[in-house]
Amino acid sequence: MKTNILTEPEILQLRAETKGTTDRIHFNNAGSSLPPDTVVDTVVSYLQEEALSGGYETEDKYKQQLDNTYKSIAKLINADVNEIATVENASEAWTLAFNGVDLKKGDVVLTCEMEYVTNIIAFIQAQKTCGVEVTIIPNDEKGNFSLQTLEAAITPQVKLIAMTHIPSTAGGMIPIVEIGKIARKNNILYLVDACQSAGQIPIDVKLIGCDMLSVTGRKYLRAPRGTGFLFVKKDIQDKLKLMFADGFTTKSVTLDDYQPRDDARRFELYEKSRALTLGLGKAVDYALNIGVDRIWHRIQYLADAMRSKLSEIDGITLHDFGQQRCGIVTFSVDGVESAVVKAKLAEKKINVSVGLAKSTLYYMSKNHLTSVVRASVHYYNTEEEIAALYNALMIIKGT
Ligand SMILES: Cc1ncc(COP(=O)(O)O)c(C=O)c1O
Incomplete structure (x- = not known):
C-alpha cells in the first residue's frame, strides 16, 4: 500500500490552480483530466x-x-x-x-x-x-x-x-x-x-x-x-x-x-x-x-484507497486484475447498468466514465465484460472525494 507523498498544502495549491476542482469531483482523468488554469x-x-x-x-x-x-x-x-x-x-x-x-x-x-x-x-x-x-x-x-x-x-x-x-x-x-x-x-x-x-x-x-x-x-x-x-x-x-x-x-x-x-x-x-x-x-x-515520480506515487496511493473503499460495498465488483495497478479503477454495480451508475453520479457532480467492450476488445471479450464503470484518479483528487464517491455508490446500490 502506497503512502501519501504530496503534502496537504501542496494539494490545496494544485487544486487552487485548477478551476475545475472547485465545483465537481472529477474521476474521469483517463478520459480527459482537468487542465491547470495556466494551460x-x-x-x-x-x-x-x-x-x-x-x-x-x-x-x-x-x-x-x-x-x-x-x-x-x-x-x-x-x-x-x-x-x-x-x-x-x-x-x-x-x-x-x-x-x-x-x-x-x-x-x-x-x-x-x-x-x-x-x-x-x-x-x-x-x-x-x-x-x-x-x-x-x-x-x-x-x-x-x-x-x-x-x-x-x-x-x-x-x-x-x-x-x-x-x-x-x-x-x-x-x-x-x-x-x-x-x-x-x-x-x-x-x-x-x-x-x-x-x-x-x-x-x-x-x-x-x-x-x-x-x-x-x-x-x-x-x-x-x-x-x-x-x-x-x-x-x-x-x-x-x-x-x-x-x-x-x-x-x-x-x-x-x-x-x-x-x-x-x-x-x-x-x-x-x-x-x-x-x-x-x-x-x-x-x-x-511537480515531478512525475511523485505524481505516480500519489496516484497509486489514491487508487489503492479507492479500491479498498469500494471493496467494502456489497454488490460492487472490482475488475482490476494483475500485480501492478494504476490510477484507473474499474468496477460494476450489481443490477445497475454502468451507464446508469455514471448518470446517477453525474447528478451528484461526480464524473466517471463507462468503459465499453469495444475499447479494449480482446480483454473485455475474454472476461465477458460488456461495460465497466471507470473511475480514474489524478494527483489532485482527494480522500474526501473518494469518500463522496463511496457514499453516492451506497445510495445508488440501495435504490
Ligand atoms: C490505451 C489507449 N490508447 C490509445 C487511445 C487513443 O487516444 P486518442 O483518443 O487520443 O486517440 C486511448 C484513448 O482512450 C487509450 O485509452
Missing part, C-alpha cells in the same frame, strides 16, 4: 494574440516557446528533441508509427490483450490488406502479462512487438520495460502505446528500449484536447514509411523527388494549432515541475 490561459491568450496580430506573425514571435514544447516532451520521456513529433491525438501517433513499419505477408506482430480499439482496427487492416499475422499474448489467470509466453512466441517472422502500457478500461499494467529487453535481445521493432501512462508514470524511452511511443495530451498530462505526440528513435526514422508529407516536413523537393526532414517532425504536418502546441508544452512543464 487554459496560455491557449486562450495565444488565440487572442493571433486574432489581433495574425497567425504567422504570432508564430514568429513565439517560435522559441513553441520549440520548447518539443524540448519539454523530450525531457519528459528522456528522448532527444529530434525524436519528437507533435500530433492531435494518440490514435494518430500510434497509426503513423504502425503503418510506417514495412510489414509484408507472413510477418508476425506480437501484441497483448490490453490493446486499444484503434490499434486493434489497424491490426485487422494489416491482416486483411497485407496478410500480416497478429498474435495476442494472453495474460495469465491472475491477469499478469506472461514474459515467458512472449519469449516462446518469438520467431524470425516476428517483425514488431506492439504493446499498450495501460489499457483504457482496466486498472492493470503491462511490463513494458521487461518486454523491451526481449525486443532488444531479438532485434525486433518495439512500439509502445503510452496514451494512459504519460503524465501518470515516469516514462523513459531509453529504459523501455522502445523504437516508437505514442501519447495523447488530454489524459494524465492535463494538456488541452486535440494534442498528442509521437516518439520515433533517431536510428529508425529513415526505416519508417511516411503516411503524408508537406513542404515543412521535407528538407528538399525537386520536380521528381523529395527528401524528408532529418528529424521526427517529418511525421507531422505543418498546419496545426499553435495555441494547443503551447498548451501542451505548458502542461508537460507543469507535470515536470
Whole structure:
C-alpha cells in the first residue's frame, strides 16, 4: 500500500490552480483530466494574440516557446528533441508509427490483450490488406502479462512487438520495460502505446528500449484536447514509411523527388494549432515541475484507497486484475447498468466514465465484460472525494 507523498498544502495549491476542482469531483482523468488554469490561459491568450496580430506573425514571435514544447516532451520521456513529433491525438501517433513499419505477408506482430480499439482496427487492416499475422499474448489467470509466453512466441517472422502500457478500461499494467529487453535481445521493432501512462508514470524511452511511443495530451498530462505526440528513435526514422508529407516536413523537393526532414517532425504536418502546441508544452512543464515520480506515487496511493473503499460495498465488483495497478479503477454495480451508475453520479457532480467492450476488445471479450464503470484518479483528487464517491455508490446500490 502506497503512502501519501504530496503534502496537504501542496494539494490545496494544485487544486487552487485548477478551476475545475472547485465545483465537481472529477474521476474521469483517463478520459480527459482537468487542465491547470495556466494551460487554459496560455491557449486562450495565444488565440487572442493571433486574432489581433495574425497567425504567422504570432508564430514568429513565439517560435522559441513553441520549440520548447518539443524540448519539454523530450525531457519528459528522456528522448532527444529530434525524436519528437507533435500530433492531435494518440490514435494518430500510434497509426503513423504502425503503418510506417514495412510489414509484408507472413510477418508476425506480437501484441497483448490490453490493446486499444484503434490499434486493434489497424491490426485487422494489416491482416486483411497485407496478410500480416497478429498474435495476442494472453495474460495469465491472475491477469499478469506472461514474459515467458512472449519469449516462446518469438520467431524470425516476428517483425514488431506492439504493446499498450495501460489499457483504457482496466486498472492493470503491462511490463513494458521487461518486454523491451526481449525486443532488444531479438532485434525486433518495439512500439509502445503510452496514451494512459504519460503524465501518470515516469516514462523513459531509453529504459523501455522502445523504437516508437505514442501519447495523447488530454489524459494524465492535463494538456488541452486535440494534442498528442509521437516518439520515433533517431536510428529508425529513415526505416519508417511516411503516411503524408508537406513542404515543412521535407528538407528538399525537386520536380521528381523529395527528401524528408532529418528529424521526427517529418511525421507531422505543418498546419496545426499553435495555441494547443503551447498548451501542451505548458502542461508537460507543469507535470515536470511537480515531478512525475511523485505524481505516480500519489496516484497509486489514491487508487489503492479507492479500491479498498469500494471493496467494502456489497454488490460492487472490482475488475482490476494483475500485480501492478494504476490510477484507473474499474468496477460494476450489481443490477445497475454502468451507464446508469455514471448518470446517477453525474447528478451528484461526480464524473466517471463507462468503459465499453469495444475499447479494449480482446480483454473485455475474454472476461465477458460488456461495460465497466471507470473511475480514474489524478494527483489532485482527494480522500474526501473518494469518500463522496463511496457514499453516492451506497445510495445508488440501495435504490
Ligand atoms: C490505451 C489507449 N490508447 C490509445 C487511445 C487513443 O487516444 P486518442 O483518443 O487520443 O486517440 C486511448 C484513448 O482512450 C487509450 O485509452
